[in-house]
Amino acid sequence: MEHLDSGSGSVCQIELTEPPIICGLPDHIALFCLARVPRMYHTLLKSVSRRWRDLVCSEEWHFHRRKHKLDETWIYALCRDKCDRVCCYVLDPNSSRRCWKTIQGLPPRILKRKGVSFEALGKKVYLLGGCGWSEDATNEVYCYDALTNIWSDAAPLSTARCYFACEVLDEKIYAIGGLGSNSSSPHSWDTYDPSTNSWKSHADPNIFPEIEDSIVMDGKIYIRCGTSAVTSRVHSVVYEPSSGTWQHADADMVSGWQGPAVVVDGTLYALDQSSGTRLIMWQKETREWVPVGRLSPLFTRPPCQIVAVGKRIFVVGKGLSTVMIDIGNAGNMGGVMVSSSIPNLTSDDDVISCKCLAI
Structure with missing residues (x-):
């Protein structure tokens, strides 16, 4: 509400309204459209206008994406660098050009x-x-x-x-x-x-x-x-x-x-790093641990941490060297699991912990 002097001593009131998120659309329809933009572009959305920035940063945005199963899970890693300082990184596991980025x-x-x-x-x-x-x-x-x-x-x-x-x-x-x-x-x-x-x-x-x-x-x-x-x-x-x-x-x-463990669809997987890097699985029915497969030493740099996004397990090692294993399609070649890797950083950061967060 803004107060203006009419010049005759009286004060008139002008109702100020927020501009629409997208011109010509009701705000709930604009939210419906924008919430479908992939998370990797949310930084760009925030740079369009103040209204867009406030929307993308709002609880309403987070609730809408979660309610309609539009939220995307990213991986966050807590590390310690060569100067013994704590640092954090984030990875979009769904990007075609997957790479770790520093959180400032x-x-x-x-x-x-x-x-x-x-x-x-x-x-x-x-x-x-x-x-x-x-x-x-x-x-x-x-x-x-x-x-x-x-x-x-x-x-x-x-x-x-x-x-x-x-x-x-x-x-x-x-x-x-x-x-x-x-x-x-x-x-x-x-x-x-x-x-x-x-x-x-x-x-x-x-x-x-x-x-x-x-x-x-x-x-x-x-x-x-x-x-x-x-x-x-x-x-x-x-x-x-x-x-x-x-x-x-x-x-x-x-x-x-x-070693580090993670649960995927109710099944417990653990990383055995006593001799190389091996993924094992706990079978509740037979009450025993069974090997899933060994990871290639060319891509893993122990000690590693482990985290899951859906049915994919990410093994993150020194320097954020990362190997992704799709549990549903984890074939073996000569005892070594088929997997894909993500380029590590040029540093030798030690990975302390990895967690997932969906927005």
Whole structure:
């Protein structure tokens, strides 16, 4: 609403309205059309006008694409460069010219931290906790909005943590175990609700502080806590949402879960990097781990992380060397899986974690 002096002392009011998103079309039809533009062109859409930029950065845009199954999944990688600084990259796995791109503007306070956890929820990527040589574990959380390309502060963890597990279950982030400055709560976990931007703390004696890996399968969170020095067995527990408690996990399943793992269509796959790089699969019916195939040493640079987009598994190694395996068509040639590779960077960045985010 704008107020104008008519010259006679009276004030007239002129109603200001927003221009249409596309001239000649109702805004809901314009949204229907623009939301079908592939994600790789969203940056160009934002440069057309302020209205288009506001639309592409809005919750309405994200909700519409998700509701109509137009959202596209990209892969985000948390890495550490040769100067020992934290850095982030993003990959569009559907592009014909797939390549990793740097995400700029990371919060300076986090660049030198160790033990930082990495998670994706909704349209945001989160960097949580961490510690340094002269800094105890922190409860700080930063988030990156993939629509606006802006980093901001998020609600801090209930407990300061570093080297801990992070997973998403039922639209909430779980921060589990790890090392913290509060020795009275080593067997705890926090849950984050994005709708209230708040954390809630929980405790369970079955949680071990030292966690090596985690997955979500069949609506439950599994965490692998490493090998016991006494029994040489891998200790693992599973979170039961119905009871809110942690129980000991299936020993047979845990026996082969020695490396990074991912779940595709309810099936657990793990990366065995003890001798070369080999993909193995847990068969629930026969309760055994079976080999899927070995990856060519020409394309993989261990240590690697693993992430899935649909039925494709991406194995990401040093320098972001990336191999894509289509599980539905993973043939073998001489014991080596048929796969495609994505050119690595010129750097030797170590990959800490990989997550997926759909917009």
